[in-house]
Amino acid sequence: MFQPVDSAPVSSSFDASSIDDRTDEELDALPFGVVCLDDEGIVLRYNLYESRFARLDRNAVLGRDFFREVARCTRTPEFEGRFRAFVEDRGRTPVERFPYLFDFAFGTQEVSIELVRAREARRNYLLVDRVHVAPPRPSFPREKLAAAQQELAPGEEQKGVRRDEAERRVVQAPYTFLAAFRATCDRLAPESWPLFAGEWGVQWGRRLAIELEAYALERAAASLGDLSMRRAGDAICDHLRGLGLGSPSFDYDFAADGVIALHVERSALAEAVRKTRRSEGELACHLLAGCAGSVLSSLAHRRLVGREVACVAAGAERCTHVIVANERRAIVDQALAAGERGFDAIRAALRASPSVPRST
Amino acid sequence: MTTAGGIAKTRETGASDSAARHPRPTRGLGPLDPLARPASAFLAELPWEGPVLDPDGLEAAVFLARL
Numbered sequence: 083m084f085q086p087v088d089s090a091p092v093s094s095s096f097d098a099s100s101i102d103d104r105t106d107e108e109l110d111a112l113p114f115g116v117v118c119l120d121d122e123g124i125v126l127r128y129n130l131y132e133s134r135f136a137r138l139d140r141n142a143v144l145g146r147d148f149f150r151e152v153a154r155c156t157r158t159p160e161f162e163g164r165f166r167a168f169v170e171d172r173g174r175t176p177v178e179r180f181p182y183l184f185d186f187a188f189g190t191q192e193v194s195i196e197l198v199r200a201r202e203a204r205r206n207y208l209l210v211d212r213v214h215v216a217p218p219r220p221s222f223p224r225e226k227l228a229a230a231q232q233e234l235a236p237g238e239e240q241k242g243v244r245r246d247e248a249e250r251r252v253v254q255a256p257y258t259f260l261a262a263f264r265a266t267c268d269r270l271a272p273e274s275w276p277l278f279a280g281e282w283g284v285q286w287g288r289r290l291a292i293e294l295e296a297y298a299l300e301r302a303a304a305s306l307g308d309l310s311m312r313r314a315g316d317a318i319c320d321h322l323r324g325l326g327l328g329s330p331s332f333d334y335d336f337a338a339d340g341v342i343a344l345h346v347e348r349s350a351l352a353e354a355v356r357k358t359r360r361s362e363g364e365l366a367c368h369l370l371a372g373c374a375g376s377v378l379s380s381l382a383h384r385r386l387v388g389r390e391v392a393c394v395a396a397g398a399e400r401c402t403h404v405i406v407a408n409e410r411r412a413i414v415d416q417a418l419a420a421g422e423r424g425f426d427a428i429r430a431a432l433r434a435s436p437s438v439p440r441s442t
Numbered sequence: 443m444t445t446a447g448g449i450a451k452t453r454e455t456g457a458s459d460s461a462a463r464h465p466r467p468t469r470g471l472g473p474l475d476p477l478a479r480p481a482s483a484f485l486a487e488l489p490w491e492g493p494v495l496d497p498d499g500l501e502a503a504v505f506l507a508r509l
Binding site: 305306307308309310311312313314315334337338339340342378381382383384385386406407408409410 | 477478489
């Protein structure tokens, strides 16, 4: 039985009306759903988190009537009625909050909703925080279920669109696609690979954090951060392994020094370099380093960075990355620039820094 | 992961309860199996340098997105 949630509002710690000032990229980084509706209920903005949990492609949702086409389960006095009254109120009530139960064909989601009015526009934001996910309610009328992706965009498969079990659009690419990408970068801008691939990893990691949060809520009924460190780390590694990027594993032996290591066997990125350039002495897996730093940042609530410190492409037996606080990034980068390689050498450089905590 | 208040409070209650069942470690690691502790609690107590971002804040999430 659905019980109202008892929790502080999403907007408790910020000026909720400022949500309208955020870019789409910023909304995509948020760990809760954001849906922007005009006064008629047409979807104007839809962030990544909401897209993942509703299993709807953003492109299929924008411009549609939220209550009649997208989330038919919200066409009730408790939800749409509140929204209409909120719009009529013209911002005199800045935030309205209530619990609700979303019904999808694939399951139910207990959510906490906040309605927020944009300051200077006829736009209204639904902030959607997931409390609990559960199997579908058999008794719920099928015609009132929230829309599925194939309803909003029928015949996608015939148009070359592939989706996974969570309705995410996926592209299955052969290994040569990755090798060709790296070879292109080497040919056009060889010095840019570390910067480009590292930032690519950071951006990817922010999105991956949302994927992993969905994984945790759907499969373990808990936020990723509430899973044990071992299980959360395994979830991250399992995801990367499932993509075919190699076999990663975290090493927490020196966590008390503020350093976490990530080892990767058979890195596809490293092997792409070996196949295309046969060069020695080069680090190649900046993508994974950036990604790992970004995902752990979201868990640690700190800005952490990942750096590859040993690579198969440079002759190492396996690739190794370190994740450290952003404030110690310069120490790692200086050591790498000086030619230091390997976890022990980088850790020694970190220990030599006067501000680095030391284990006994 | 970083949540912006709301349900995060509920989830944190679970994390805090779990943390309370374990004695607070002296150097950020638990007494028996530190990796069995909630990931957020485990990572939060490591001796990173630099500021902690408000785990409940939208600003924190946006800050991370802008870095």
